[in-house]
Amino acid sequence: xxxxxxxxxxxxxxxxxxxxxxxxxxxxxxxxxxxxxxxxxxxxxxxxxxxxxxxxxxxxxxxxxxxxxxxxxxxxxxxxxxxxxxxxxxxxxxxxxxxxxxxxxxxxxxxxxxxxxxxxxxxxxxxxxxxxxxxxxxxxxxxxxxxxxxxxxxxxxxxxxxxxxxxxxxxxxxxxxxxxxxxxxxxxxxxxxxxxxxxxxxxxxxxxxxxxxxxxxxxxxxxxxxxxxxxxxxxxxxxxxxxxxxxxxxxxxxxxxxxxxxxxxxxxxxxxxxxxxxxxxxxxxxxxxxxxxxxxxxxxxxxxxxxxxxxxxxxxxxxxxxxxxxxxxxxxxxxxxxxxxxxxxxxxxxxxxxxxxxx
Numbered sequence: 001x002x003x004x005x006x007x008x009x010x011x012x013x014x015x016x017x018x019x020x021x022x023x024x025x026x027x028x029x030x031x032x033x034x035x036x037x038x039x040x041x042x043x044x045x046x047x048x049x050x051x052x053x054x055x056x057x058x059x060x061x062x063x064x065x066x067x068x069x070x071x072x073x074x075x076x077x078x079x080x081x082x083x084x085x086x087x088x089x090x091x092x093x094x095x096x097x098x099x100x101x102x103x104x105x106x107x108x109x110x111x112x113x114x115x116x117x118x119x120x121x122x123x124x125x126x127x128x129x130x131x132x133x134x135x136x137x138x139x140x141x142x143x144x145x146x147x148x149x150x151x152x153x154x155x156x157x158x159x160x161x162x163x164x165x166x167x168x169x170x171x172x173x174x175x176x177x178x179x180x181x182x183x184x185x186x187x188x189x190x191x192x193x194x195x196x197x198x199x200x201x202x203x204x205x206x207x208x209x210x211x212x213x214x215x216x217x218x219x220x221x222x223x224x225x226x227x228x229x230x231x232x233x234x235x236x237x238x239x240x241x242x243x244x245x246x247x248x249x250x251x252x253x254x255x256x257x258x259x260x261x262x263x264x265x266x267x268x269x270x271x272x273x274x275x276x277x278x279x280x281x282x283x284x285x286x287x288x289x290x291x292x293x294x295x296x297x298x299x300x301x302x303x304x305x306x307x308x309x310x311x312x313x314x315x316x317x318x319x320x321x322x323x324x325x326x327x328x329x330x331x332x333x334x335x336x337x338x339x340x341x342x343x344x345x346x347x348x349x350x351x352x353x354x355x356x357x358x359x
Contacts, residue, residue, distance in 0.1 A: 046212040047337075049345050050171040052157065054299055055356070057165045065164045066171040070145065070153050071096045073173070077147050080106040082187045084142035084331075086319070087115040088159040094120040098127045108132075110190045112140045132190070138197040138329035140190070143319050146183045151175045154183075154333060155317055156246070156306050167302040168244070168353055170317055170346070172335065174216065178206040182218050186333065196331055198222055214339045219320075221332035226320055230308070231256050233336070237310050242350050243269040244305035247279060247321040254283040258290055268293045270350070270357050272303040283322075295357035309347055313340040 050066035067090050074081055074096040081100055088094070088111065101107040109124060113133030116122075125131050134140035144154040157169035182204050189195045202223040209216055219226040227250065234241060234256040241257055248254070248271060261267040269287065273296040276282045287294040297303035308316040318334040320326045337343075 046175050047214075047339075047342065048173045049342060050155075050173075051349050052164055052167060052169045054166050054168060054301060060165060062161055062165050066157060066169075067092045067159065067164045069173070070159075070171065073147055073151065073153070074100055074145070077105050079148045080108075080146070081148075082108050082146045082184065082191070083159075084110045084140065084144050084187055084190065085159050086112045086139065086141050086143055087118065088124075089118055089120045090159050090161060090164060091120065093159050094123055097124060097129065101127055101129050108187075108191055110134070110140060110142075110187065130191075132194075134190070134196045134331065136196050138325070139331070140196060141319050141326070141330040141332050142186075144183055144187075144333055146180050146187060149180050149184065150177055152179050152183050154319070154335060156304050156319065158304075162301060163304060166299075167304040168297070168299055168349075169304045170307065170349065172317060172337075174211065174335075176209065176211045176216070178209045179211070179216060179218060181205050182207070183333070186220050190331065197329055200331065214337065214342075216338070217336040219334040219336075221320060221326055221330060221334070222328050226332070226334050227252060227327045229336070230316065230322075230334075233310055233314060233316070234260060234308070237265050239311050240266040240309075241268075242309045242347065243322075244303060244307045244350060244353055245269060245322055246272045246302060246304045246306060247275050247323050247326075248283045249279060249281040249324065250283070250322045250327070251281075253322050254286055258286070258292075261290065261292055268354075270295050270297050270303060270353050273297050273358070274302065295354065295359055297353060298356035298358050299353075303353060305349075305353070307346055307350070309343055309350060312343050312347060314338050315343050315346050317346070 050069055071092045077100050097107050107129045109131045111121060111133055113135050116133045143158055144152060146152055151173060153173045155171040157163050157171045163169050185205060189200055200223040207217060219229055230253060237260050257267050271284045276284045276296055306321050315337045320332040320334040326332050
């Protein structure tokens, strides 16, 4: 009988747990302490948030960034590592992925076909790791990793030296078997079923869940109607909306924010300067014409965040730019986290980016 990859992973995981005489249920998976990482965690036991520090790029010399925390978790993987990466050229991740593969961990990668020829991705292929490109016009724009069906890493950060050390980005790790299952279903659609973009299916097992008392929602584009959910969140904002946007061309989202501003909600944001200057249809001028405190970023590389902070208690993050392509063409993922402590971390990052922005 042929065993499907998901079933094989489950059987291997159960065998590993039995060998260690551990009985694990969903509650324990949600509350287990995080594996040690090479950079300090910012968050609680079930979640860690990392931000790049482009202002320290020269000092860091491409060491000690968020990639090392992810690399440490991959290094500790026992059963499986599934990665969906728009691009990958970090040696830290290349090396631990190859090492994991050589010690018997199932390692799989889905990537944007335009980036398949990169030397680091080619090194993975040469090592015998299964790599699949999307082979279509729309982008495979995801940036997520699932480790041992227990934890998910995602955010705005491409797994590249520029995104990790030069551009403003965020990376978040959540330990939840249910969230991992959501991302595994999405990964399998691409890797096993060869379904990308509009061909994708709306079949996320747990679109909303509670992890350690915190509500977490996950949306995959273009099948889950991400924009509709963002509009609902913005329209329900009571006190404040702050955003950091690499690309923001969504008329509907901008209109919803402007409506809330007219109702007295504080709306502020930072746009990526290069995207504003090159993109047709940027919403920057619309916001400025309304007299709102909207700025262009001051990073000579990129403000690459795709973040909305609502009422300082809800965070939207992920790979999803606020654009028509993200909603209708690209493969994207979006997390919505209802937690004031997490929101405070993103608010600090917003203030740091704002302090370096240009009026």
